[in-house]
Amino acid sequence: MYKKKIRIILFILLILTINHDNQKREFYQNITPIKNPNSNLVLVNKFHYLPSNYIPYDLEKIDVKYANDHKYVRKEVKNAFEQLSHEAKQDGYQIIAVSTFRSYRYQKNLYQYYVKEKGKKYADNCSARPGHSEHQTGLSIDVMGENMDYDRFEDSNAFTWMKRHAHEYGFILRYPSGKEHITGFKYEPWHYRYVGKEAATTIYEKQLTLEEYLHKK
Template sequence: MKIKKFGLIGLIICIVIGIIFFFPQNNQKETKKIKKEKNIISYEHSENKERYQTYQKEHPNLSKKEVITLVNMNRDFDFYGKIIKQEHPNDLNTIVNKYYQLDENYEPNDLVDINTNAGTYGKPYSKHTARKVVYDDFQALKQACLNKGFELYVSSGYRSTTWQKEIYNHMVETYSVERADETCSRPGHSEHTTGLGLDIALDQYKYEEVENHPQYQWFLSQLSNYGFILRYPKDKENLTGYSYEAWHIRYVGKELAQKIEKSGLTFDEYYARHF
């Protein structure tokens, strides 16, 4: 009986020792696995691996997330140094910038007058158009502004590629290519051609002065509620490629607009991470 008793005790001791040694090792493996998974960034693309590595070496002070975001944005190339044809120009989340280019013959097939009931200040701009999908939310935003005591209208809506070419060439001839590129898109690279980008004005404050309107900050705070974002924010030129434009808003739909606003990212950064 004593032998059996000690044998049983020995077996229990072996089991306990096994548990002590086995589970910590298992836990270590699980911990390593979790850490590895945490190091995986959801918007990291395997085909960009070498580009990430090169850009990280060139910019050692940037975090891994920043490097991946910037490379996904194609900022490892100069502006207009890598041209990608935008295959989905009609999507609300479509991006058109200094890398993504529209087909030269692209034109939305649902353009409508956007400055209906233009009001006192908007009457000279009554013929501007935008995509129909923008119309209802813009009118709702316009009404919210009227309720607040001021008038909102579009000073520039849809522009064809031909029209954009004329504007850009005029800027180049008047100033220079470098100066033109700061504030004006090259043909095929303008959001106005999507029918989703709008230059706005408030009351008598024309687009260049719109930031001086007493209700401008309130206006900005309302944009995402109606599906719009400020496309080219202040101090983001290195990301968007354009100087700050207080007047240029972009329609992306309410859900996406609120996500972008909450993220604190430019649309270019958000697109690079989520699309």
Template sequence: MKNKNLIIFYLLLLIILIVISRTLIKKQKPISFESKLIKSEYYNKNYKKRYINYYKNNKSLSINQIIINVNIGLDYPFYKNIKKTDLAKNNLILVNKYNYLEKTYIPKLETIDEKYANKNMKLTPLAKDAFEELSKNAKKENLNIIAMSTYRSYTYQNTLYNNYVNKDGKDLADTYSARPGHSEHQTALAIDVYNKTKSYLEFENTKEFIWMQENAHKYGFILRYPKNKEHITGYQYEPWHYRYIGINEATYIHSNNITFEEYYAKFIENKK
């Protein structure tokens, strides 16, 4: 009788152990790549195939980074798969090698006070006010931050780009000059600066540049083409080129050391 009870006890124990181990095995089964994708807050169902293809060649990246990179368009070469930029984003419009402005796009323009700029430098009213404030406050510390190139029309950019192509060839020209419609200068939210004593190409080696690194975001400007981000922005490092986006956005980008492309893909593109 005692033995019978013991046998039943061991049988029950065995069944319990089997049930427990089976549920554990089930839990350990890896979650599929696709279900991980869907869980990401940045997931766009229209890009599902692109995420999967991009993942195949970039397995070391996190799921979120794969999604962000594809949302930016980086699974295509620059200037492939281009689209008209969303003008409703106002100060946050994205113009780069995947997003363009039409030939007819001309923003509202105001001329910057010549205390802070070369002759006839124009920006949108908000960007102009912000830049004047920035330059005025830098001046209080005996620093000259002067606008030397601001709004450029589609036609002007077309001439500029074609001159560079004739000089350096298309491949090289593409690393430092935008194709017409793809220049951020057409937004009138972008600005190239110098300190008046040195060429803009040497801006990095000036006190003004150090000041800009510490203060530009407080006026709503970001360094648009930072060092080591060429694979995302599509441009070589440009210490002289700044973009107005607004104080909160610029502060976030500055403190998180990300590009505008990444910020746009995360927070702007799908915002209603």
């Protein structure tokens, strides 16, 4: 009798745990400040935010051969991206950085512009709130290919090359299709995030998001 009761209690606890895990977290609810902003594996999303005064200490300009203007990323990212873009070129593909480091202030204006023009729901779908953008880390790059339109990067041959090779240089496709409920962002074929070769290779091979990769670690 006693054992049976314990078994029932354990069963109830199990159900409660499963339900808890399945509960969908509301984006931008219970947000926490980021403690490791300088790490290559920093997680910036709709639950984790960077301080408004955070600027990476080692920003460097990408060689203008590989960018559409003066574009800044962290030193390690610059070297990796220039190598990636150079090797893509050797293979006959053009990969150009369009948007890289963005300050808190820049992101604030960008987000507020979308809210004003299209409403909050639209803004939250296509843009990050200030502090919640990966572009503030200096680790993210939006790219364009030979069609010179980042919005249509998926249609370019450069996209096919990136899909196969980005991880070899430490980059991941940060917002894949079908993972919107995890990343909080719609599919963005143009947005790449530097995480280093080791993490990028695992994420690529196991088809994970950065959220899933860090959760497993």
